Amino acid sequence: MSTSQPEPFDGKAFVKHLTNAPGVYRMYGADDRLLYVGKAASLKKRVSSYFSKAHNGRIALMVxxxxxxxxxxxxxxxEALLVENELIKAHKPRYNILLRDDKSYPYVLITAGTWPRIKSHRGTRAGKGRFFGPYPSVLAVRDTLNLMHRLFKLRNCEDSVFKNRTRPCLQYQIGRCTAPCVGLISEQAYAEDVRRAEFFLSGRSDALTEDLTAQMHAASDALEFERAMQLRDLIGGIRKLQARESVENPEGDLDVLASSIVAGTACIVLLSVRDGRNLGTRTFFPKLNGHSDVAEALSAFLSQYYFEHTPPREIVVDRDFEDREMVQSALTEAAGRNIQIRTQVRGRRAVLLDMARRNVANAVNTENASQDAQAARVASLVELLGLTAAPKRVECFDISHTMGEATVASCVVFDEKGAVRDQYRRYNITGITPGDDYAAMHQALARRFRPREALAEDEAERVADEEARPMLPDVLLIDGGEGQLKQARDVLRELGVEGVVLVGVAKGEARKAGHETLILDDGREVQPGAFSPALQYIQQVRDEAHRFAITGHRGKRQKARTSSTLEEIEGIGPRKRAALLKYFGGLGGLKTASVLDIAKVDGISEALAERIYAGLHGTEAMEPDGTQG
Known part of the structure; x- marks a missing residue:
């Protein structure tokens, strides 16, 4: 019985009915898989170009x-550019240039709430508050935070510390905080300081100084000379910074981009100047998916990056590209202010562009050397494990806890080019005997490989897309010895998972790196030695799993530490909790208090004092008749 082939797509007939309006076009292949998403100022002209002339190998293959x-x-x-960007992010089409995420870059975060905190942040920007950045390094973030504390005196303490302070800390004493924790500044005044800091971080220092100058004159006219003097000092600090930075970098706000493709590796280096301060460079390696034109890679980067991050007024690029005017217009409309993309520059801008070009040349060569070394390690792994081909996906599981407390399992993922961080997973382990690493490993693996039909309905919804429930690994590394490896075998056998190569990574003598023993799925034990590229690759993956697990465990443990025991006592809300901690000077003082002492706090009855005392000391509260409840 023969299967009929689908009719070839008639592109010329399709184009006849298209409009000349702007829009987005999508190409679908077999199994309705999205191949490519593109934007167009004129749909008819752009789409017809695919079917009216000969193309190179990649476009011809796609068509x-x-x-x-x-x-x-x-x-x-x-709007077409915005829709294109959203579709690329959501579907990652096969033939689009894809910008890898930059979750690892640090940001400055001003949290939400009545008394916002300013701090550094690394990771996804899912929390409440305003994010500024990304910055090229942690050092750049620290310098910025130091500046914010000197100028605007926002708090940087943890919320748990802030809630329990009874007197100002050292930051107040040295003039870097206004002590909102003990009410030395009003809520309205602190909110004004936050607003000023946000203006400054947004690169609007000129507007900020104009506003502050107007406030200073108003305060002086109202005979509020102390406030006018404070505003004068703040203006002086900002202008002094502007004067110093304008000598070094007179440009104000701009980004400078240099691009390169060498041996199939695309690299974009972005040098940022904000408010005259050179924040350094960040490096990106877009996934080309068959493209070979540097200008196309640069255009794709601009479209995707600047719809995620606010663009400066000026963007300098090292080469022109076909849809520059369209991208410039789109960024201007999205930002609500004029954005210029420039290709011809002189003076200081030319110096910065040359710096970016030097950085991109070095970065792409370093990346290619790193990829060559990684390929050699993978080839050695293929030989050691007797694989028929290089693994496209390697996963590693690790368990972390402290004396059985806050057990967390981690799963990290590596592909042919290295770590795939957006597919890392953590599993909070529950319902096991504390310290039982075997049970923890069994639970984590069962949750990872459990088929979708076995999930509860609400959980199935959370993992419905392919990225949340990723493909099976070719190689599964287990951090541990034979016992841990047995848990993996049992789970895969119970769930009917086949085709996964299992490897246990047992620590060597004195836990020394390079002395690890690899326990293979067929029972063999091998010690490749410290100079084995295969073992170096396994160590790289295992160490990343260990780091990711430790980070999750510490976060979970810290959360348990900072959540007050008072929160678990019935009848204690935020106000009573704050009153108790303020009266006794913190949780330590409260724990040493008697029931009668606790009952002296406003709003605390004797019965509630009994419950508080019992909750803090692990005893049962007394009933009115003198018996324990």
């Missing part, structure tokens, strides 16, 4: 796979 196309008409070219 040959098209089974159908869809278009979305938008109101403007900038």
């Amino acid at each position: 040959s796979q098209i089974q159908r196309m869809e278009v979305t008409v938008t109101r403007s070219a900038s």
Whole structure:
């Protein structure tokens, strides 16, 4: 019985009915898989270009796979750029250039709430508050935070410390905080300091100084000379910083980008100047997916990056690209202010562009050397494990806890190019005997490899997409010896998972690196030695799993430490908790108090004092008749 082949897609017929309006076009292949998403100032002109002339190998291959196309008409070219960006992020089409995420870069975060805290942040930007950045390094964030504390005196203490302070800390004494923890500044005044800091971090220091100057004159006219003097000092500090930085970098706000493709590796280096301060460079390696044109890679980067991060007024690039005016117009409309993308510069800007070009040349060569070394390690792993091909996906599991407390399992993922951080997973382990690493490993692996149909309905919804429930690994590394490896064998056998190569990584003598023993799935034990590229690769993956597990465990343990025991006592809300801690000077003082002492606090009855005392000391509260409840 023969299977009929699908009819080839008639692109020329499709184009006949298209409009000249701006919009987004989508190409679909077999199994309705999205191949490519593109934007167009004119849909008819852009789409027809795929079917009216010969193309290079990549485009020709893509066009040959098209089974159908869809278009979305938008109101403007900038809206088309926005829709394109959202579709690329959501579906990661096979033939689009993909910008890898930059979750590892640090940000400055001003938290939400009545008394916001300013701090450094690394990771996903899912929490409440305003994020500023990303910054090229932790050092740049520290310098910025130091500046914020000197100028605006925002708090940097943990919330648990802030809630339990009874007197100002050293930061107040040295003039870097206004002590909101003990009410030495009003809520309205602190909110104004936060607003000023946000203005400054947004690169609007000129507008900030104008506002502060107007406030200073108003305070002087109202005979509020002390406040006017404080505003004068703040203006002086900002202008002194501007004067110093303008001598070093007179540009104000701009980004400088240099791009390169060498041996199939694309690299973009972004040098940022904000408010005249050179914040250094960040390096990106977009996934080309068959593209080879540097200008295309640069265009894709601009489209994707600046819809995630606020663009400066000026962007300097090292080369022109086809849709520069369209991208510039779209960024201007999205930002609500004029954005310029410049290719021809002189003076200081040319110096910065040359610096970016030097950095991109070094970065792409270093990345290629790193990829060559990684490929050699993977080839050695193939030989050691007797694989038929290089593994496309390697996963490693590790368990972390302290004396059985706050047990966390980690799963890290590596592909042909290295770590795939957006697919890392942590599992909070519950319902086991504390310290039982075997049970913890069994639970984590069962949750990782459990088939979707076995999940509860609400959990199945959370893992419905392919990224949340990723493909099976080719190699599964287990940090541990034979006992841990047995748990992995049992789980895979119970769930009917096949085709996964299991390797246990047992620590060597005195836990010394390079002395590890690898326990293979067929029972063999091998010690490749410290100079084995295969073992170096396994150590790299294992150490990353260990780091990721430790980080999760410490976070979980810290959360348990900082959550007050009072929160678990019935009848104690935020106000009573604050009153108790303020009266006794903290949890330590409260624990040493008697029931009668606790009952002296406003709003605390004797019965509630009994419950508080019992909750703090692990006893049972007394009933009114003198018996224990």
